[in-house]
Amino acid sequence: MSTTEMAERAPASRLMTVVLIVLPVLLFLLSFLIGRFPVPPLTVIKVIAAQIVPITADWPAVVESVVFDVRLPRILAAMVVGGGLAMSGACYQGVFRNPLVSPFTLGVSAGAGFGAAIAILLFGQRYATQLSAFIFGLVAVAFCLGMSRLYRLNSTIVLVLGGIIVGSLFSALLSLLKYVADPNSKLPVIEFWLLGSLSSVSMADMVAVLIVAVPSALALLSLRWRINILAMGDEQARILGVDADRLRIVVIVLSTLIAASTVSISGIIGWVGLVIPHFARILVGPDFRRLLPATLSLGACYLLGIDDLARIMTAAEVPLGILTALVGAPVFILLLGRGGLGWA
Incomplete structure (x- = not known):
């Protein structure tokens, strides 16, 4: 990029920075x-x-x-x-060099969903649900990282495949929990949690x-x-x-902690x-x-x-x-x- 082009883009860059702060x-x-x-x-x-x-x-x-x-x-x-x-x-898209990945690629959502469901069934308390969802979300990604270390192939490919496997496993376990949950009390709570809401924060x-x-x-x-x-x-x-x-x-672990x-x-x-x-x-x-x-x-x-x-x-x-x-x-x-x- 020439000096002239950089000088022309500088005001637009500053304006975008201001917008991203003020908005x-x-x-x-x-x-x-x-x-x-x-x-x-x-x-x-x-x-x-x-x-x-x-x-x-x-x-x-x-x-x-x-x-x-x-x-x-x-x-x-x-x-x-x-x-x-x-x-x-x-961060996930940069790490995997793939525009189609998201924070849930390594099974965070499936693990968290299973964790929340099992806490709802066993305890029925909001804080227990949150803690269990957080822990099982990390467990899912830990399984993926473990698989990438176990199989000395292309680590990025193994991580993605591990995410698919772990996500499918926890999704199946979640379906099992929903199958045995009380349809009049526990099941609606699980379904509502899975749909996402901030109403009780x-x-x-x-x-x-x-x-x-x-x-x-x-x-x-x-x-x-x-x-x-x-x-x-x-x-x-x-x-x-x-x-x-x-x-x-390091980037995957930090991103997963946030997610x-x-x-x-x-x-x-x-x-x-x-x-x-x-x-x-x-x-x-x-x-x-x-x-x-x-x-x-x-x-x-x-x-x-x-x-x-x-x-x-x-x-x-x-x-x-x-x-x-x-x-x-x-x-x-x-x-x-x-x-x-x-x-x-």
Whole structure:
């Protein structure tokens, strides 16, 4: 690229950076206004500001409860889950050099679904369900990594095949649990969890997720220039002095920690980690130094917008997994038609 072209692209790049920073903040504030209990914008601002500066409360106590106990955890959850799944998807696509992989490629969703189902059957408590989903999501990926170490073939191919095998295994076990579950009490709870929802998320849930997701995301951001090298291929990585196998495992483990922790509170929400990285590449290019922050921002905005839509569409809330599929599938077809798919 010539110096002139770089100078022409610099303002557009700065503008895109500003948009990716401002847009999540605006959607975060606007989401407090959305819901069946109307709260005026000025009241929302005063309620939030009262936590920072001394303001005389001239609003009902129920308003503060709606803002901080109901909407704030859900808004934060939507942004963390969306951003986490999108970032994990971008990393998986770079590691596998494949535009069609997602955070669930190595069986995270199947493992988490089985873990949640078995906890619902045995305990029926929300925190037990979240912990079990997180643990079995990690177990599924651990099986895949173990298979890649056991068979000394092309490690990337073995990982993908291992993901298919492990995913099928846990899906079969999940089907077995659904078959024996009480159709009047347990089965509907399992099905609703699998469809994905943030309706019951609390601040305690968010703290548990952030403890895992934030350090993992920061570690991936610090490694993003190395992921660029990994996306070039193992041979090129070796030439540049990078241990491709070790770096691949580190990125997979960090991405899986993010995906498993977010899925544990949201249920199975597909398409976010598949579509958003491609959209981010169109906006900022394939360089992971810019791609990962962009996917984090766009994923947070996307799922927050979907969740806002779910809250107001119908009287009975539509599960997020349904909405993300209805929106994500046509967008993915559009990207495929215009040749927008690619891992680099």
